[in-house]
Amino acid sequence: MFISDDNPQISRDPETGLSRGCGFVTMRSLPEARTAMNALDGFDLDGREMLVKLSSDVVSKRRNINMTHTPPVKDHIFESPHKIYVGNIAWSVEPQELREYFSQCGTVVSTRLLTDRKGGRGRVYGFLSFASAEELEAALKLDNTHFHGRNILVRQAHEERQAR
Structure with missing residues (x-):
């Protein structure tokens, strides 16, 4: 629906080739990415709830347990035309x-x-x-x-x- 063909990548286990349940999609613009995030975050996909974030909001190879208890910095409203x-x-x-x-x-x-x-x-x-x-x-x-x-x-x- 919003996802472009611009280089979607599924994260896979290198040994088994199975999906790790996450991936990355390059969008054409930041507003388009925010529209997709707002529309798809929390969407049920085959019984699993999608978590959609900007890649800049994801810190790779580090888990911060305290981050799960922090409130959002600002309530963003993303609008389409x-x-x-x-x-x-x-x-x-x-x-x-x-x-x-x-x-x-x-x-x-x-x-x-x-x-x-x-x-x-x-x-x-x-x-x-x-x-x-x-x-x-x-x-x-x-x-x-x-x-x-x-x-x-x-x-x-x-x-x-x-x-x-």
Whole structure:
């Protein structure tokens, strides 16, 4: 889906030739790599959960036990150019619920609900991005559908609108 043909490498045991269960893929750009990470990290592949990281985040031949207990440095949101605006969202909706609802349209690359600066409550709108233009078109068809007690507004997001 996102993985390019640019030199995929499967790590194999040199004696047996069996896969070690990991590999590397060279992507065409950092945004493309981040999109793939966000879409595929945690994906179930034949009963095994995929762990997808940037190679710069992986330290080879060293294991740091303390690293498993450290929180992420920053919560990154990776977006694709295939983005929608969703309005009239109920206050109680969590980002994961919005992601699950729109996953019927395809791969949701990112989900972002904006927060009220004063109260910390979720506002009534958010942005989602998809892996392809076709998935974005499918999402636009969910305009005026009933979600958590409200008829949501779905529009294509435009970069110039968000820059204001």
